[in-house]
Amino acid sequence: MTVVTRRRILVFFLVTSLVSMLCQPIPAEHVPLVNDEDKGPYLEQLDLHWTLGDANLVENLLSNEIDMMGDSIHIDSAAALEGAENIEIVKHLRNGYGYMTINCDKYPLNITAFRRAVAFAVDKEEICTDSWDGWAEPLDSLIPKMNPFSIEGDLPYSYYDSDMEMAGSLLDGAGFHDIDSDGFREAPDRSNLDVVVEWLQYTDVSVAICNAFADQLQALKINATAKSGWSDGLTRLYFHGDYDMMFLGESFTDLDITWMADEYWSENANESYYNFPNFRNTTYDSWREQLLYSTEYGEVYEAARQMQEIWIHACPVIVCYENYVPHAYRTDRFSGFVAEPLDSIGGWWTCLRTHLTRSGYGILGGTLRVGLPHTTPQFNIMIATGAASYDFPYLHLMYDSLLRRGPDGNDLSWLAKSYVVETHDDDSSVAEGTTRFTFDIRTDITWTDGSRLTASDIVCALNFYRISPGNPLGQGMSEIYAAYTLSSFRLVVEVSQVSYWGRYAFCFKPILPPSLLEDLAPEDWADWDPQPPEDRMVTSGPFNVSAVESEYLSLRHNPDYFARENFVPPRIESPPDTSITAGSTNHTVSWNCTDSDPFAYAVYRNGSLTAEGDWDGGLIEISLVDLGAGIYNFTCVVEDEVGLISSDTVWVRVESVEDVESSTGVIPPPDWLLPLGPVSLGITAIGLAIIFVVGSKTVKERRSVAMSKQTRLTLDLASN
Template sequence: MFSSRAKRVLAISLVAAFTLMAVSPLFVTSLAVSGSKSGPYVDKLVFRVITGEDQEVLALQNNEIDLIGEMVNPTYLPALQAAENIDVVNVLRNGYGYLVIKTNKYPFNYTSFRRALAFALDKEAISDQVWDGLSSPQDSCVPQVNPFSCEGLLPYTYYEANVAKGAELLDAAGFLDIDNDTIREGPHGDDFDVLVECASSSPIAIEVGQKAAQALTALHVQATSQATDFYEYLNRLYFHGDFDMVFLGASFTNMDVDWLGYEFWSGYANEPYWNFPCWGNASYDAWRDQLLHSTDYNEVYEAAIEMQKVWVYNCPEIICYENVLLSAYRTDRFEGFVNDVNAGVPGWWTNYLVHLKDSSGGPFGGTFRWSNPLDLDTFNFMASSSAYTMNVLNQLYDSLIIQDSSGADVNWLAESYTAQTHSDNPAVPEGHTRFTFNILQNATWSDGEPLTAEDVAFTLNFFREAPGNPYGSDLTEMTAAYSTTTYQLVVEFAGESYWYLHTVSYKPIIPKHVFEAIGAANWNTWNPQPPTQEMVTSGPFNVSSYFAGEACEETWNPNYFYGLDRTPTGTTSTTTTTPPNLTLAIVAGAVGAAVVILVGGYILLRQK
């Protein structure tokens, strides 16, 4: 068994490895040069509707599917590990479980009290006992898989139980046992107790709530943990009702952290749905403008780190763990699976890069089979909020920029871009941000029409003008989107912010020549029925058959703009060989080393 100190060192190595892979632009370049933009390899994707986790596991074991299309419940881990030709891998979740503390309620308004609990809470025990080793301690409100996280950068952690440190803080703040009954009174000399509420529907939440109550008891604070209806106390959080502490979970779909400027901003301390702990801090707020309104990555990064430092010290919430997510897949026919930091193995990158083994006639061809727990509710990606629907539809459209498997940006339809403010270019109005994108010139729609800057400009204006369209909700500050040439796009915002880049570049692009006839007002009534009604798409796959309630099949797009040369072996073809770049080779080697550190470090970290 590794010592606690060794675990902390390995945890820091884990964070460093993730940071190395996700932040440095050199690594993004090396990925592009190494050919990871080229795909897909398989001929078809099939998404079979299989309801029930046990049925999905059985289908994988019986070779009816190649991949379970959602995260695997840890209870199935022993059976899957014992099966032949099945691998189970994990990735740290882009999210966590945490305690919310009502900081505007006495005595929880004392920072020393909240920090005392953070020190006394045994996060190592939560990971080792509650999660049986399938989680890692966490302090920052930004998950450690995120390159903007300060995890591992602070001179202290709250990972191990340090009751003595917590007691010292309480003593100094005036939380003393005045009447010698072994229970502390508040700084005003009054009795108080703490109620830790947790969801009655979650065994994990109940156990974490008990750990928090035990930590408070160890500090000689009267505390109890109570299982409560989750939605009842969530409603209290939404509207800043009464509570002491409650347990919640959070998950994130990307690496943006502009939410730090809203979620814990003093200005939202009484705003419904925001700032659950009702916390306000001037030092934290002082970095908000730089986080939200700088267009420079380094300045944004600095602000995010400094805000987290203030947040971790003040403990308006206590992050308890960052658990791992498990993915399971067969290894007898396919290889090239990608363990994505956001999606795990069942994600876009696996569909794009997975390929048949040489022993199965690879790398090209084959049908890659998913399980999908629910059927599609629509083929209109704008009208669905189902993750299972998006499992199918994600392959159909492209965006200017996508995230690679580590969460870093990769130019996709955008070949390059620049961002300017008035200080960079006097032609840009004061207080505005202007992006100029150069678009790839070989992208086409599935009907053969070229995909141009006009399509991108049309898409952004369509989303903004479509009433209630979820893809337009963050475009209210966009003042213009237009093409200057066939393959150059200009987008302007009435504000200055680094985050506008992702507001624009992550959105799926739709064909102007199709949606002009549909109209923005009818975005939610568009109801395509492929393959009977052809869907005009640009992505690496398109729908080729669909049987409601049973399965959906997609076939590769032979004209995809990053498509591979599938010329059969033995056929004469002309190729251009580029001499190896030593610098990039070294960078690629460093990526490999980082992966080894990451995987090895994680295995050691979680050993018992």
């Protein structure tokens, strides 16, 4: 018989349960294995501690008052954590970079060979080492490396290291020569060439980089100087005034790349606030329509790739570096922290996947203490979404959306298990110039009030956001002209544009419950002011508010969250009970045990531990040799990494009536009663009670026995 359990079981409960089950076999639980993205949360609770200032965050982490920082800190503050015991520093690439823009409207800077020569001459590796002390890495693409659309590192060349030979060759080939023998090159038209490299903000990094550019230009025999452009530099950039080269920084708030279509579009070369380098390239422009208006990811990625290749070769801008921002966490209690592209370890996936460090008792449970630089939590997610101080996604832990950004930044289906995108070309019933999204949603999602989350709930929320004046969750939804249901678990959203990017207007919006929105007027969205836990918040996400104090906020896991229900105990295919003749050979009992995260096994004979070891998810087999006549029960117990345990018991009868009578004084029951005879039932109850209590402890606590992992485990068992 097979027994599956999710927790340690008290002796009294175990024995009474087993006795009640003696009259019938217990079948194995058959639950399909799921993808890792669908598992969690492992944590029992999150405690968010309001901690002001980097110094306090660092001190609290070192003193074990918090387990992780929910926000980044300054590089100087991170130095105090270097080498500290049980502290891991995460160097997270920021979504942005520092770059040198070049005026492509100005002769001879409009010559591609000149700009490429500058790119090859500058040593980006040296900039990252000297100016950032290793807290940056070189970058060539206009899309940051942490963005899934970036092709950084995919090209057959790079501008990372200084290549003065290549740079000089490009200049020579383009006609930049020292005509008058004054030690400096002239332009191809024989005019003097003087380049001014400006910084906009006086910082050690910007000044050092501008000087490095000027020095490398001088080494190429180009007369160059570096100076401040602070007073009017931005004005000249915004309105396309005169400049040569200017250093500045760029930061992005999301992974959207549609800005590529406008920022460097030839038609915006004279448009205020766009296209600082005045870049014009018809081949680059030719991919613009595909980037903006294709509906398929593959076509969008192709356009993004081609535009990056053209841009990197043309060098209207020389990206210098993508710098790191430090995050940190403790390693002595928890593991599984996820560094997301946007939020590093301070994001949604860390809360779902972080778990107790394996110490013999499973990885479910525990309270993760997070330090955050906030003091006043806001529980109206419609207000918090638009707040500048909103960093840690604690409200998004309470709600779900149709899609979700995966740990690598790519899209994952979430509430939606699948969806179809159609245009007029696919279906004539779709109006020209529009896109229809049809979603089939999961059927196993519930609100915390016990009601089922349905397609109509999602439609209710989306329609509320788009008609609520000024609602931050309604941003970008002006193109949606219809949202409706086709059934309880199918919905349609129609958008008045044809574009892959249309889904981003609504697919990542948190879905609020109809029990709230049906009683809230759209214009009163900002008036909702819940005060949990006194005010019960109906949510669907992996966590909900359990306590609000002046110094911290507690979020307790949602025990009914669909991804938590996917913690599946190991599966054991139960072999049949068997009967053999004493002295016979070549008899075995085999358990086919499977699990996505196998951990350990133990085998018992008549309640006594016979063997234990690491389990790799393969077959566990014992040989029935040298067994004297009698009745034996062999129990296999397996545990997975999560701490979930399954077991199966097989009865073996070794037939020899004389041996049984002399050793036990009991006549074996008829075959049709084995193993359900009175004596066997008693052995079952007592033996399995011992196995589950002692066996569970043995499987969980053993650490000293070093056994080789193998797919097939053969154990030769001798009789006592």
